[in-house]
Structure formats: structure tokens, C-alpha cells
Amino acid sequence: MAVGPLVVHVARLRRSLGTTERIKTSVALDAERLAPATPADSRVPEGAEADCDFVLESYSGGIMVTGVLRVPWSGQCRRCTAPVEGTLVISMKERYCDPPGRGEPEDEEAFPIVDEAIDLGPMVHEAILTELPLAPLCAEDCRGLCPYCGIDRNEQTCACVAPRDPRWASLDVLRSTS
Ligand SMILES: [Zn+2]
Ligand SMILES: [Zn+2]
Structure with a gap:
């Protein structure tokens, strides 16, 4: 039993x-x-x-x-x-x-x-x-953790931005020099 x-x-x-x-x-x-x-x-x-x-x-x-x-x-x-x-x-x-x-x-x-x-x-x-x-x-x-710097996005903000598509990089150069 x-x-x-x-x-x-x-x-x-x-x-x-x-x-x-x-x-x-x-x-x-x-x-x-x-x-x-x-x-x-x-x-x-x-x-x-x-x-x-x-x-x-x-x-x-x-x-x-x-x-x-x-x-x-x-x-x-x-x-x-x-x-x-x-x-x-x-x-x-x-x-x-x-x-x-x-x-x-x-x-x-x-x-x-x-x-x-x-x-x-x-x-x-x-x-x-x-x-x-x-x-x-x-x-x-x-909001999870920032995948770039790791901070908790519920508590802090960071300036990280997603890496840009390399095809647009030349446009950035034009913009910063104009
Ligand atoms: Zn959470
Ligand atoms: Zn970040």
C-alpha cells in the first residue's frame, strides 16, 4: 500500500x-x-x-x-x-x-x-x-535590457541606437559635412 x-x-x-x-x-x-x-x-x-x-x-x-x-x-x-x-x-x-x-x-x-x-x-x-x-x-x-549597453530600460535610458544599415553610411557622411 x-x-x-x-x-x-x-x-x-x-x-x-x-x-x-x-x-x-x-x-x-x-x-x-x-x-x-x-x-x-x-x-x-x-x-x-x-x-x-x-x-x-x-x-x-x-x-x-x-x-x-x-x-x-x-x-x-x-x-x-x-x-x-x-x-x-x-x-x-x-x-x-x-x-x-x-x-x-x-x-x-x-x-x-x-x-x-x-x-x-x-x-x-x-x-x-x-x-x-x-x-x-x-x-x-x-522594456527589457538594452542589447548594446545592458542597462535596464525600465529604470534608465541610454543613448544607444541600433547600428545603421551600412548602405546608408555614405548619406551620413554627406549630412555631417554639409
Ligand atoms: Zn522585465
Ligand atoms: Zn544602451
């Missing part, structure tokens, strides 16, 4: 279809399962907890889990690299089914029911990995 903070026994729920159970809890997350691929990637801050508010409902094929998952995240702005943070609010709708071979057709997107228990942990971690912002912005209108 699996044990974990999000293992729920579902034998009672399954005894009569349509029975529901609300799971409202905060759980510690497994940092290793959420490890960012690169240092610049968005992540869940170390030690952060996920707020789960789920409703489990039995149906003929297994258990349907719906609800909302809230989890803090942090990352860096893709334009200016300033730290960005927020809260992911993820709507959940997932199925847990008996493993294949027990009469039910295989449902490849479903999580398994094992020994009349379901582990919501893998579902929670998968959802977070899917929803972490890939390229967040500190603000929709972030």
Missing part, C-alpha cells in the same frame, strides 16, 4: 457511485520532482506547499478528481531578468482508474487506483510542471 501525504483511500467512495469526498489540505512538495532544467527556469520556491482543494467523486470507471491547486512560483523576467513571482492557480480535472486487466478498458490518461487507494501526489506534481510559466514577464510592457 502506497503511503504519502496525498494518498486517499477510495473503497468507501466506490461502494456507491456518485459519492463525493472533499480533500482540502496543504502539502509539502517534492523539490526533486520539480527541479528546474536550467537555473533560469521558473520554479516552485524551496519548501513551498501546494494548497489543494479537490472533490473526489466515484463513477463507474473509477474516481474523478476536480478542484483547484494553488502553488507559489518564482522565476525571472524573460526581458529584463528581474525576479518575478506569483501564484499558480490550476484547475484540475483528472481520472483515476483501475489498472488494465480488471475488466475496464485501459485509459492511458488516467492515474492508477492501487489497492483501493489513489495517490494525488503525481497528479499535483505533473500539473505544476505543466503550468509553470516558461517565459514570464515582470510586466506586460517590460
